[in-house]
Amino acid sequence: MPSTVTLAVARYRPENESEPSVQTYEVPFRKDWVVLDALNYIKDRLDGSLSFRWSCRMGVCGSCGMTVNGQPRLTCASFLSSEPPGPIRVEPLRYFPVVRDLVVDITDFMRKLKKVKPWIVRREDQPLAEGEYLQTPDQLDAYKQFSMCINCLLCYSACPIYGLEPSFIGPAAIALAQRYNQDSRDEGSAERLQILSEHDGMWQCTFVGECTKACPKHVDPAGAIQQYKLTSAAHWFKTLLPWGMK
Amino acid sequence: MSTVRYTPYHPRWYRRRVSVWWWLQSRSYTGFVLRELTSVAVAFFALVLLWQIRALGRGPEAYARVLARLRSPLFVALDVLALAFVLFHSITWFNLAPKAMVVRLQGKRVPDLLVAGANYAAWIVLSAAVAAILLRGRG
Numbered sequence: 001m002p003s004t005v006t007l008a009v010a011r012y013r014p015e016n017e018s019e020p021s022v023q024t025y026e027v028p029f030r031k032d033w034v035v036l037d038a039l040n041y042i043k044d045r046l047d048g049s050l051s052f053r054w055s056c057r058m059g060v061c062g063s064c065g066m067t068v069n070g071q072p073r074l075t076c077a078s079f080l081s082s083e084p085p086g087p088i089r090v091e092p093l094r095y096f097p098v099v100r101d102l103v104v105d106i107t108d109f110m111r112k113l114k115k116v117k118p119w120i121v122r123r124e125d126q127p128l129a130e131g132e133y134l135q136t137p138d139q140l141d142a143y144k145q146f147s148m149c150i151n152c153l154l155c156y157s158a159c160p161i162y163g164l165e166p167s168f169i170g171p172a173a174i175a176l177a178q179r180y181n182q183d184s185r186d187e188g189s190a191e192r193l194q195i196l197s198e199h200d201g202m203w204q205c206t207f208v209g210e211c212t213k214a215c216p217k218h219v220d221p222a223g224a225i226q227q228y229k230l231t232s233a234a235h236w237f238k239t240l241l242p243w244g245m246k
Numbered sequence: 247m248s249t250v251r252y253t254p255y256h257p258r259w260y261r262r263r264v265s266v267w268w269w270l271q272s273r274s275y276t277g278f279v280l281r282e283l284t285s286v287a288v289a290f291f292a293l294v295l296l297w298q299i300r301a302l303g304r305g306p307e308a309y310a311r312v313l314a315r316l317r318s319p320l321f322v323a324l325d326v327l328a329l330a331f332v333l334f335h336s337i338t339w340f341n342l343a344p345k346a347m348v349v350r351l352q353g354k355r356v357p358d359l360l361v362a363g364a365n366y367a368a369w370i371v372l373s374a375a376v377a378a379i380l381l382r383g384r385g
Contacts, residue, residue, distance in 0.1 A: 012260050014257065014258040014259075014260070019260060020260060070271075070272075094262075095264070097259030097260065097261045098260040098261075098262075099257045099259060100257075105257065105259060138353045141353075160264070160268055160269070160275060160278075163264040163268065164264055164268075206278075206282065207342060207345075208274070208275070209274070209278070209342070209345075210274060210275070212345075213274070220345070222345060223345040223346070223348070226342075226345050226346030227346060227347075229346070230346060230347065
């Protein structure tokens with residue numbers, strides 16, 4: 001077993017460079033270390049100026065997504081020992097503007113996420129006296145998978161459509177719209193359908209399927225988008241019928 | 247970009263442009279672009295069919311001329327290529343069908359293999375029916 005491993009880390013210091021460069025660091029190789037541990041070692045011992053986001057270290061917060069050896073991954077879930085031999089390349093998430101080193105600006109996603117109303121929409125709230133909204137385990141199962149999303153944005157970084165058409169609302173936002181559409185307590189699916197049927201909505205997706213492969217929480221955004229397309233197409237056909245909806 | 251001055255409170259973002267060759271960067275991207283291209287082959291088959299129907303409407307001689315043209319090595323080669331593309335198209339889409347169609351029976355999600363299998367079964371049955379009609383027409 002080697003005693004050290006090399007990390008080739010993308011650096012971008014906007015105050016003195018106009019584009020990113022690569023800096024290599026030699027860190028101890030430990031079997032139980034993930035890429036994030038190696039980055040923290042660099043930050044603590046070798047170079048305090050390296051910038052990156054992280055928080056929970058256990059695949060819950062969704063902050064530490066980066067491009068590791070060319071793939072969008074959570075660095076807290078990428079073991080050094082699972083990487084192929086040679087330097088490990090660590091770059092910021094693809095398709096997002098880089099603020100500094102490994103930190104990207106996710107404002108675009110935050111704006112899109114809000115657009116799909118990712119909360120329970122009610123036409124009229126049930127009075128408090130009537131108690132909570134009840135849900136059966138089967139009703140919970142209908143959306144549970146989509147609710148596992150941690151907004152880590154690996155799916156956006158895996159999506160070539162988002163890279164080519166930055167206006168595309170994107171995998172996670174659509175999966176989260178679907179999470180609320182499938183919720184038995186929600187009444188907002190018609191509003192969301194309007195938003196997602198727009199030019200930058202679900203029809204931009206051509207089913208590359210990479211978002212689902214990249215998702216660390218098995219949300220399957222690609223599946224969510226295709227199911228949404230079916231719903232939307234069925235809705236459109238209904239409007240064609242003489243007795244259909246207006 | 248260079249006109250924006252960097253200050254601690256005003257980031258100067260770096261935006262990387264997507265390469266024209268992005269679809270060669272991974273095997274799945276290439277597979278995806280090939281699958282999109284198969285639509286050209288599907289359109290080719292449809293056009294050939296329309297061409298044949300038009301010739302059929304113009305009488306037996308016109309139809310025979312078109313058939314002779316279709317037997318030329320160029321068209322046979324194009325047909326073989328288009329068939330390969332259409333098979334790729336069908337198989338990749340059948341494999342993706344379970345992602346788009348979530349079938350629930352008695353509250354349980356039907357396994358993906360079964361949804362894809364149903365598509366393949368329908369394909370085989372329809373192909374067999376078409377083959378039967380064609381072969382009977384011959385005999």
